[in-house]
Amino acid sequence: xxxxxxxxxxxxxxxxxxxxxxxxxxxxxxxxxxxxxxxxxxxxxxxxxxxxxxxxxxxxxxxxxxxxxxxxxxxxxxxxxxxxxxxxxxxxxxxxxxxxxxxxxxxxxxxxxxxxxxxxxxxxxxxxxxxxxxxxxxxxxxxxxxxxxxxxxxxxxxxxxxxxxxxxxxxxxxxxxxxxxxxxxxxxxxxxxxxxxxxxxxxxxxxxxxxxxxxxxxxxxxxxxxxxxxxxxxxxxxxxxxxxxxxxxxxxxxxxxxxxxxxxxxxxxx
Numbered sequence: 001x002x003x004x005x006x007x008x009x010x011x012x013x014x015x016x017x018x019x020x021x022x023x024x025x026x027x028x029x030x031x032x033x034x035x036x037x038x039x040x041x042x043x044x045x046x047x048x049x050x051x052x053x054x055x056x057x058x059x060x061x062x063x064x065x066x067x068x069x070x071x072x073x074x075x076x077x078x079x080x081x082x083x084x085x086x087x088x089x090x091x092x093x094x095x096x097x098x099x100x101x102x103x104x105x106x107x108x109x110x111x112x113x114x115x116x117x118x119x120x121x122x123x124x125x126x127x128x129x130x131x132x133x134x135x136x137x138x139x140x141x142x143x144x145x146x147x148x149x150x151x152x153x154x155x156x157x158x159x160x161x162x163x164x165x166x167x168x169x170x171x172x173x174x175x176x177x178x179x180x181x182x183x184x185x186x187x188x189x190x191x192x193x194x195x196x197x198x199x200x201x202x203x204x205x206x207x208x209x210x211x212x213x214x215x216x217x218x219x220x221x222x223x224x225x226x227x228x229x230x231x232x233x234x235x236x237x238x239x240x241x242x243x244x245x246x247x248x249x250x251x252x253x254x255x256x257x258x259x260x261x262x263x264x265x266x267x268x269x270x
Contacts (some may be wrong), residue, residue, distance in 0.1 A: 016151030090205035114180035115156035127180030134196035205238035
């Protein structure tokens with residue numbers, strides 16, 4: 001089904017989130033699920049040790065360093081154009097991680113992804129979370145709970161605040177995308193099966209990402225990324241200035257040729 005970008009953006013601005021159903025090919029979903037299980041087993045990754053991360057939850061951070069399957073996610077055509085429209089075309093990948101809710105995982109506290117930023121609210125979207133349903137998202141298995149319209153609140157939710165929420169239920173292969181200020185929380189998994197999720201988190205080009213991509217990803221791995229993924233991981237400059245290395249586009253550090261004009265190289269030269 002062809003989507004109407006303008007209407008999606010209007011709904012996103014109003015509600016602070018948007019669900020895109022059945023936009024990821026089932027073969028890719030299966031590939032991702034298998035890659036997550038292999039990464040978990042190969043690296044002996046177990047449950048997290050904090051209540052917020054979930055003591056019955058398996059989280060894998062820095063996914064781009066764990067195999068080519070994960071490289072396909074940030075540049076996927078179903079989500080990247082929408083993210084570029086909400087933020088800007090010079091956006092960055094803030095983090096790419098997986099969240100696997102196992103049976104018995106309790107509900108998470110309400111929070112906003114940008115609540116640590118010292119910026120008065122409400123404000124334009126600086127961050128955008130694209131959560132991929134690698135399993136069906138149901139109320140019973142812990143589908144993310146959201147507070148529609150809360151991105152327009154003048155603050156973030158306090159710890160253990162109770163508020164009316166709805167479950168972002170959607171079939172496997174769907175994506176829910178939300179404004180960084182939207183109040184949300186992981187649900188409780190009351191089933192006997194795992195709920196697999198990918199959290200693909202973007203930020204504006206002038207923001208510092210959550211994950212340090214340049215240190216977390218070996219440079220030899222980054223050299224093999226598709227060009228657009230290299231740019232999303234910080235091998236780029238914002239407005240021809242922010243992120244430069246000796247007034248050069250950092251893409252050249254990967255052996256690539258820059259197609260950007262640096263700010264200080266524009267205009268009349270002495």
